[in-house]
Amino acid sequence: MVPGARLGLGGLVRTPGFRRLLAVRFATQWADGMFQAALGGAVLFNPERQADPLAVAAGLAVLLLPYSLIGPFAGALIDRWDRKRVLLGANLARAALVVVVAAVVLSGGAGAALFLPALAVAGVSRFVLAALSVALPHVAPRRHMVEANTFAVTAGAAVAALGGATAIGLRELVGTGDTGSATVTLVAIAGSLAAAVFAGGFRRGQLGPDRTDRRPSTVSSVLHGFADGARATIATPSVAASFLALGTHRLAFGVSTLLSLLLFRYAFTDAGPLRAGMAGLGEAVVLAAAGLGTAALATPWAVRRWGRPRTVRVALVVATVTQLTLAALLSLPIVMVSAFVLGLTGQVVKLCADAAVQSEVGDEVLGRVFALYDIVFNVGYVLAVTSAALLSPPNGVAPWLFAGAALLYVIGLVGHDLQLRRARATAAR
Structure with a gap:
């Protein structure tokens, strides 16, 4: 070292x-x-x-x-x-x-x-x-x-x-x-x-x-702020890769949020210490927050050990497996565990994306790239929630939508890899 x-x-x-x-x-x-x-x-x-x-x-x-x-x-x-x-x-x-x-x-x-x-x-x-x-x-x-x-x-x-x-x-x-x-x-x-x-x-x-x-x-x-931010992002493949990973995570997370809310309200019943209804949502929020805290400890260690790109890919793979598990075993305990895991993996991706933007984008356009970042983070989430609201049954029991969220993570994984290959090809010229 x-x-x-x-x-x-x-x-x-x-x-x-x-x-x-x-x-x-x-x-x-x-x-x-x-x-x-x-x-x-x-x-x-x-x-x-x-x-x-x-x-x-x-x-x-x-x-x-x-x-x-x-x-x-x-x-x-x-x-x-x-x-x-x-x-x-x-x-x-x-x-x-x-x-x-x-x-x-x-x-x-x-x-x-x-x-x-x-x-x-x-x-x-x-x-x-x-x-x-x-x-x-x-x-x-x-x-x-x-x-x-x-x-x-x-x-x-x-x-x-x-x-x-x-x-x-x-x-x-x-x-x-x-x-x-x-x-x-x-x-x-x-x-x-x-x-x-x-x-x-x-x-x-x-x-x-x-x-x-x-x-x-x-x-x-x-x-010209939005266009400038977009051009600067596209011109830096590693940042574009981070945006793709973060964007697909927010889409998938939006789907899971809407469905989980409906499940807690209409489908789940208490299971031991795990609660349904608003109390259960509170428990899920606490677990998701614990995932965010764990990410704060895990991300620097993972980046030092594997590098930032591999850390993002590992997080996306874990999130994909979690979503597929939700689709196959839709139950209150699985949703609770998933709240922690998706909170952890999503925060890992976000922290890595933050670092990519801060360390690789020119200072003269940094604010505009962060503005685009904010749009990806928030608008993608709202679009996913809206789409899930239109497609979901009233009680939220929709395994196929959870599986669709897993597919979004796979798309993010593939897009992230393609952008990094573009970066390597650009560097080799």
Whole structure:
């Protein structure tokens, strides 16, 4: 092993720039978790409360697609503006929007009056998270992107959960009426303000972009953002391979999500400690979260041992076998085990895709590629849920659809391999 090839978590955290960017991320994601729980996201956006499978798909579309609609525009701006200023300004803007939402809650507002500013907060949050992702290569060595990204993403998700728990605890203290809800919502601005303060500690230009495109205006750059991201992705076969793997995973995972929801509601009955209904869904979510946590530990080890491409292929093969097992042995225990395995394998693919983009895409287009990445991640999932809703029986008992999800993983595996062969052929020229 080359000396210093493995920096380790301790070495990363001792890096001042990485440590400060982590502080921005943690404050940002704490604020996100706090805001979502304070607003009652489980009531406003929760598709599990809908009996109609198509309503489930509609609920997920409302939750996820607004992020993707602003993605190409946000990405272009992140590639033209000083990212320190992006993180500073976006967090201040989010704090102002949270104040607006709190005022609407206090006044008893509902419907569009509450929904639109809440979506604006979500959109700005997506902007901040994209800026954090593209800034990471400027504060951590590129050869350690898997370690740095794995820790940042996983710890950030844990901090977001802590923010949600904080909101729930605070709500017990201040009450559950409009005044209490508005108070808890308003407290979420503390995270945004802290993130802005931490971001202000970076030097101008420290987070990039190192170069910008040559278009004469920001408007022109924004309008071309999606096409630029797509061209940059296609031009880098290893990144295109990662996109294919991630995209097919999200399609397959969307199918499994819709069917599992219907099975828990209409088909399953309790099996010992395993529950059906909403309680069972909660157990499945916990197992899926455990899979994500396990991936944070397993991915850096696997990448060091096998390399990133082989790690992705192993994850896709394991996911394929899991989906076929679901199709053959459709039962509550198998669905529970699958929740853990698919959470693990899907996160492995995502972490490897993150690292591919961060380490192999030019800094001048990195924001736009991440915007495309966001669209692949969210739109593919919503399309799969919608398709499954149209094709599934009302009770979700559809082994053939689970088998179809397995086929999607196989397509991802083949596409990933073909793109890597294109990379090797390009390198050999």
